Amino acid sequence: MSGGGRWLAVGSDDKKVKLWSLRQDDRSSGFREKREPSAVAFSPDGKLIAVAGADGLKLRSVNGGREVQSFSRPGTGAIAFNLEGHCLALRKTPQGVKLLDMSGSHEVTAIAAHGPVRALAVNQNGTVAIAADGTVITIWR
Numbered sequence: 001m002s003g004g005g006r007w008l009a010v011g012s013d014d015k016k017v018k019l020w021s022l023r024q025d026d027r028s029s030g031f032r033e034k035r036e037p038s039a040v041a042f043s044p045d046g047k048l049i050a051v052a053g054a055d056g057l058k059l060r061s062v063n064g065g066r067e068v069q070s071f072s073r074p075g076t077g078a079i080a081f082n083l084e085g086h087c088l089a090l091r092k093t094p095q096g097v098k099l100l101d102m103s104g105s106h107e108v109t110a111i112a113a114h115g116p117v118r119a120l121a122v123n124q125n126g127t128v129a130i131a132a133d134g135t136v137i138t139i140w141r
Contacts, residue, residue, distance in 0.1 A: 002046040007062060009049055011037025017051055019062065031065025033058075039090070041079045052079050052090055071100070082122040089128050091117040097130055097140075111140050 001008050001022070008020045017037055018030040039052040043059075048068060051058045057079070059069040077091030085102065092098040097111040097120065108126075115132030122128050130138040 002042040009040045044085045078120045080120040083124040
């Protein structure tokens with residue numbers, strides 16, 4: 001769900017990212033990917049959506065789905081922007097997380113998780129919370 005609560009996005013097995021307006025207009029839209037999306041995340045301002053899949057990570061415009069930036073094969077799975085939008089965490093392996101600096105499009109660091117990664121969250125200072133199978137939640141600063 002976008003930060004302002006305007007949009008809901010879902011990656012589907014028909015290779016589409018579907019967007020639904022949560023406002024009263026009930027509009028829906030979306031765009032097609034080359035492969036099935038494994039995770040989606042809105043930028044904090046709600047203008048971009050990150051789409052992770054087997055062919056890498058793409059940043060797309062919410063308005064029309066135009067590709068703004070792409071990263072070749074950085075990983076798939078859970079993804080999350082920090083609150084300012086300059087950092088993105090994503091699962092790179094079943095038990096590893098990669099932190100990307102969005103301004104320079106480069107990897108900042110890699111983090112080992114204590115089990116298969118299921119969900120991620122990042123705050124404004126870059127602290128990453130990693131939820132893994134079972135009851136393991138790792139906080140990395």
